[in-house]
Amino acid sequence: MKSSLISKVFGYILLISISIVIIFPVFYTLSTALKTNADSQTFPPKLFNFDVTSENLRYLATNEDFYAAVRVSFLVAIFTTLLVVFAATPLAYSLSRMNYPGKKLIVLLVTLIQVTPAIVLLVPLFALVTKFGLYDKIITQVLILSALILPFATWILVAFVKSIPYELEEAAFVDGASRLQVIWHIIRPLLAPGIMTVAIFTLIGAWNEFLVPVIMSESNAKPVTVLITIFITEKNIDYGLLAAACSFLFLPVLLFTIFAKRFIVGGLLAGSVKG
Amino acid sequence: MIKSEIRPVRRYSRSSGLAVMFSLPGLLLLISVVLAPLITGFYYSVTNSSLISSEPTRFVGLENYRNEVFTQTFSDALRVSLLITFFSIVTQLGTGYVIAKVLARSMRGTSFFVSVIMLPMLLTPVAIGMMWSLMLNPDIGVVKWLQSFVGLDVNFLATPSTALGAIIFLEWWGHLPFVVLVLMAGILNLPKEIIESASIDGANWWQLNLRVIIPMLAPVIAVIVIIRSVNAFRMFDTIFVLTGGGPGSATVNLPFLAYKAAFTYFDTSRASAIAVAIVVIVMPVYFIFSKMTKV
Incomplete structure (x- = not known):
């Protein structure tokens, strides 16, 4: 079939060109991180023929501000993930399997955050946070981010809970198991991939977050995403340092893409095209 | 029983x-x-509370709304928000559909390309925005260099329409994966028999896509449009680092306008008026969403 060969060639050309558009900024970031300051500021730009140096990486590795920011980024990402999993898993189960007063309010609030730009909440929250002395604290970012990520996590888990046949639970009830036993022994293991998906999305989301920390932190709780903006607002831009810090931000994401692709694609589809 | x-x-x-x-x-x-x-x-x-004034707080009625919401600045920002949303989604659906169709044919290497195409959605938006601002540097940026091959010399961030175009491009770039992956799943779930019988009946490529496949994908496309609208409407990070709302206020969208009112001018009450107006504007989407997510 000649036409299928042509369309195959066309298909590969398309996929390769879109891949170049996607990979180029990443390649540019990683390569600039390895350039000397002189090489990164020449024109025409040196894409391949530059001298590889580790001076930017070494500078960052010994920089106290960067260390502090990395620590904040890690702590915020990890604790937000724990809190989201802790709050969203039982919430998703209760929303899909139980009926109780207040359920309507929860659904309303969850849907509301999902459609409302976060800045709407952050403007009054900033005033509240400063009033209660919570400004520039890691815990503040964890709580706010958890609430902002909660809707997405909850809908993914609701889709996963609904995919577990209720008959499975009923059979266990008939055998005399209590609700908690059923949840622990039947639901929890079946829900594990869903929880994993939520955890990965939350980790990446919290790691990448900029708006919440740029508003809620000043010096003590400044993550890497906020720190990198200082490389460019100062008079001369330090291309190499900026690129090195950006590469550092990309690193966990690149690892996740390699090792957790299945969960990411699955979660995306569960969160959007569930029944 | x-x-x-x-x-x-x-x-x-x-x-x-x-x-x-x-x-x-x-x-x-x-x-x-x-x-x-x-x-x-x-x-x-509805009060005059501000983070920097020491005046006693009092009720001011709709004054903040008159000063901030029913103004040219606000409607300009709304326009920017809508333009970003509309153009990024239209271009994503167009390119995303073609890419998804190719990926759905599961040729050799598809899995690798899926991994590559997934990347933008996961990479830190603020870092991507920063790197693009280096690449778009009017003196030494890569984009200037690439332009020299085709005899162009445009400083994208210097004029209003091209700056907005750059923002829309980054929004397209960053969320293309979502559109591609969801469309691809939609295409793979379509009943093969209908498509086969249509092509046996002599439907050509255009007819097959426009009259058969795309209508069957309508529910999936609707979901994409709604989820993407919500996200494109709230775009912030890229604008913050790439244009800072400029040139002038050409790329100030509603979230950025609220941000500036609250954290550049520290006027909580005016910023809150903008925030309340944004809630009112997204209300229709809220109702669509609550229909979609019945538990």
Whole structure:
């Protein structure tokens, strides 16, 4: 079939060109991180023929501000993930399997955050946070981010809970198991991939977050995403340092893409095209 | 028989204590981070409270709305928000459909290309924005160099329309993966028989796509449009680092306008008026969403 060969060639050309558009900024970031300051500021730009140096990486590795920011980024990402999993898993189960007063309010609030730009909440929250002395604290970012990520996590888990046949639970009830036993022994293991998906999305989301920390932190709780903006607002831009810090931000994401692709694609589809 | 007798009992009674326990952590988070600020935000919007003035707080009615919402600045920002949303989604659907169609044919190497195409969605938006601002540097940027091959010399961030175009491009770039992956899943789920019988009946490529496949994908496309609208409308990071709202206020969208009012001018009450107006604007989407996410 000649036409299928042509369309195959066309298909590969398309996929390769879109891949170049996607990979180029990443390649540019990683390569600039390895350039000397002189090489990164020449024109025409040196894409391949530059001298590889580790001076930017070494500078960052010994920089106290960067260390502090990395620590904040890690702590915020990890604790937000724990809190989201802790709050969203039982919430998703209760929303899909139980009926109780207040359920309507929860659904309303969850849907509301999902459609409302976060800045709407952050403007009054900033005033509240400063009033209660919570400004520039890691815990503040964890709580706010958890609430902002909660809707997405909850809908993914609701889709996963609904995919577990209720008959499975009923059979266990008939055998005399209590609700908690059923949840622990039947639901929890079946829900594990869903929880994993939520955890990965939350980790990446919290790691990448900029708006919440740029508003809620000043010096003590400044993550890497906020720190990198200082490389460019100062008079001369330090291309190499900026690129090195950006590469550092990309690193966990690149690892996740390699090792957790299945969960990411699955979660995306569960969160959007569930029944 | 026994099943149908047990189900309602187990489902809806006896479990309400447990239900409260299960929903409590989520509910507390939602009340403190969503409900409380929404209520105080509305309260601020009708008072003169500000973070830098020491005046006693008093009720000012709709004054903040007159000063901030019913203004040219606000409608310009709304226009920017809508333009970004509209053009990024249209271009994503167009390119995303073609890419998804190719990926759905599962040729050799598809899995590798899926990994590559997934990347933008996961990479830190603020870092991507920063790197693009280096690449778009008018003196030494890569983009200037690439332009020299085709004899162009445009400083994209210097004029309003091209700056907005750059923002839309980055929004397209960053969320293309979502559109591609969801469309691809939609295409793979289509009943093969209908497509086959249409092509046996002599439908050409255009007819097959426009009259058969795309209409069957309508529900999937609707979901994409709604989810993407919500996200494109709230775009912030890229604007913050790439243009700072400029040149002039050509790329100031609604979230950025609210941000500037609150954290550049520290006028809580005016910023709150903008925030309340944004809630009103997204309300129709809220109703669509609550229809979509029935639990």
